[in-house]
Amino acid sequence: MFVEERILTLFKRNLHHTLTYWSVFFSFGLCIAFLGPTILDLRCQTQSTLSQITWVFFAQQFCLLIGSSIAGVFKKTLFRALSALFVSALIISVIFAIIPLCHNVLLLAIAMAVSGMAMGIIDTIANIQLVTIYQKDSAVFLQALHFFIGFGALVSPLIADPFLSEKGCTVGNVTENVTEIMHHLRFSLRNIPMNMHNMTEDHELHVEEEESSVSYAFWIMAFINLPVPIAVLYLMYRERLIPCCPSGTPQLLDKDELAMENQANEGPDTEPKDHEVGGHGDIFSCCQNDNLRGLPVSFFMIHILGGMVLFMTDGIVGAYAGFVYTYAVTPPMALSHKTAGYLASIFWAAITAGRLLSIPLSYRFQPVRLLMVNLAGVIVTVLLLLIFYTSSVFLFVGTCLCGLFLSSVFPCMLAYTEDILDYQGCATSVLVTSAGMGEMVMQVLVGSIIQSEGSYSFLLCGMIIGCIGFVLFFGLLFFERLHRNYLTGTSKKSAMVEEPATEVRPEHKEETESS
Template sequence: MCKPTLTYWSVFFSFGLCIAFLGPTLLDLRCQTQSSLSQITWVFFSQQFCLLLGSCLGGVFKRTLAQSLFALFASSLAISLVFAIIPLCHNVVVLAVVMAVAGLAMGCIDTISNMQLVKIYQKDSAIFLQALHFFVGFGALLSPLIADPFLSDTNCILSNSTANASSSTANASSNLPHIRKSLVPHHPGNLSHYDLPMKGMVVTRVSYAFWIMALINVSGWDLGVARDLGWEDPCSSGLGGAGACWEYQEYSRESGVLETSFGDEGHDDLLSCCQSRNFRGASYTYFAVHITGALVLFMTDGIVGEYSGFVYSYAVEEPLAVLHKVAGYLPSLFWGFITLGRLISIPVSYRMKPATMVFINVVGVLITFLLLLIFSSSVVFLFVGTASLGLFLSSTFPSMLAYTEDILQYQGCATTVLVTGAGIGEMVLQLLVGSIIHDRGSYSFLVCGMIFGCLAFTFYALLVFFHRMYPKPSPELDDASPDKAAVPDDTGQYQR
């Protein structure tokens, strides 16, 4: 299963590239579309909403490895085309539609990659999931670095009446780095007090950044995987676990194409998961595990979104009053330590159970927010706490996914439900915290983080409780499980 696994990892790099470029480039895209700040920030919502929709529907592509690989190829190719097309979008509505397409592709990548790695490796999936989420962090770290040399240092719309420009416009134009760091997805009201020109000659070089990212994305995997959409026999590759070998089902004599059928039980898209056939005979603990697992990720992924979105705004306000240039390093520090934490988690997950890793993560998040509240007047500890928070949040999603799927014995709809819950949390909590900060002040930023951390720990404790109550597999079922995998006999036939 080497080729499919490498494919899932590489498409998550595409996911990371696409998820992180919008914030730094948004001011230049505002100039390109000649729109207001409030109008252009709704492009965030277009991308995030369709990412959530794509996550819900991604389970449709579940029947075979070939089908899932083709879906991922199409999604990553769509992202490459989006990067190439963005410089040609001179209307904000057209740009929003293009970003919606990118969001759908990203959602499909998110659900399919997580789902298929869990299906292939099952009890051994934790280490492969950690590696998968390292690649999205690496892409998110690289994307702003590619864009940075091409960003405008001054306002990129030269007004025809520069001599009559208002003082507020001049002040805003001279303070673009501050505005750039203040851009918050889903909360455009935060920018209503800035007045930048919307008419005039557009001077921006950001198009080169998008074309470079399109070339990186294509050369990185699209061309290679398009040539090798086939897959290896999981029993002979040595990388797949017993579950991967057990999934080996069909051989087409006519075409000579190997297929892996994943069956119909569980791992559907969100709409299929809600069908009554999945409820027959299910105990209340079955539903409780799905719900509490999704709520843990709703909180932790929500913390990632709201912290990365608002830590800069919190730092530049009183009582810290950090210089804008210095505060601008905080989001980069946060994402850098998320990427570092995911890299460290790859070998750690080989030795440590997913349940233990999730416990360490949620407790670490709680303690970090508590210390940030205690030392709220310390600039040094804000940087230390930001790095610590990135480390503890880094491996929460893959560890939680592996733990929940293990509880449910790789049945049900855990992957789809958890991915959807995480996406909703990232979108909703960011909007909620933006509204609270606007009404209550910057200190509420840390208070909200502490509350979300407490809720994440509470839901995790409930998940452990329901895990203890969840029925164990019967010996009869265990004999038919992937652990009793099919192995080839002397004639090359697969028998159980």
């Protein structure tokens, strides 16, 4: 069979949990992608400048990073984990519903900060929960999990597109030049026509006012997302985790039972579900763990280097999705705004397709091999984009290839590092936090470089970041070998200590009997 019977059995046993975690990641993707195409309508709604409205992006990303960092505190029991997922998914629906009511940019930034916090909690908890359930078989399920981010990121712009205004609104004195406007439109996922002939010499932008109906798009997304918290709540009911409704059929195996099934393929058991997820906590508790004393340097370097690789690769994802439009509409490429508007959508579509394709590949190949191919593919693709920097056709081809290669780096790295550490470390929390930090920092860094050095530096930054990530990955391979040698040596020493003890006892017994 294409998939082992053991994995199919394990998947069927945890089908309800797995589908629920996948659904909350759909909420994550739905929330992360809607700001791009709706940014001008929200700007009109809040009567703010482009420089002010872009603080909304920072508020969301910054709080997403905080949410990812602190989410581990909810992992002590299954009740806390599912409760946090339920509240976070419900918050996303509420935020979608109240965004049309935010007529001040500060209120909008606060709303997006709250949604970012919820997204960060979802990101960490869903990843850790799947790793805890499937452990060494988690790679294929993590690929499917991250596919739903891309799927949600595709659905969100499609919902918003029919409701976006084409003419915009009247704004006052805007003292931003054309380059700055391009910089602030870097997140656009669709074509946003701008009549640059309406720019006066005093940099006053006057656009015909048009009533926006984008509020309907947000209400539709809130309604579409509403089944997700309901699904989490139903899972809590099935697991008897709702105090007022103590009925239902428990489904999830605890950690010890799951390990026994993975090793001996034993039958199901129905022990209490409020088990503690050992080894996985928030970053702060990981750093204060007393069990870290006496561990080798390789243990810490695996966490650091794995996080740094994702810092670079997720930084490329954020920077490429954010600035490929700016790069395409400025010289030397100088594409039309309508044509360049498709690039970010193609990039997200390639990431979604790549994650779908990686599901069977993760079953057939080890994560380390997929990581090697993906990281090398990113470097080669960006190098070809640098060589053919005047070819608009290859820009589209390269965007698609770049999305395909970047799509599965995060789930593969997560499965790889957790496997090295035997699912006892804090790798998931570290990697999720590092990836979020990289996406936030690289967007700011690359954006400032493009503004000062020109659009061509966009590809140079991508090339440099990719090469640094590849070098860090080889460092990770080196310390992975050291760590496995350390574990082998430790197990041999333990065997040598136990073996004499088992041999002395029979001899001592014979001497006693003869005497």
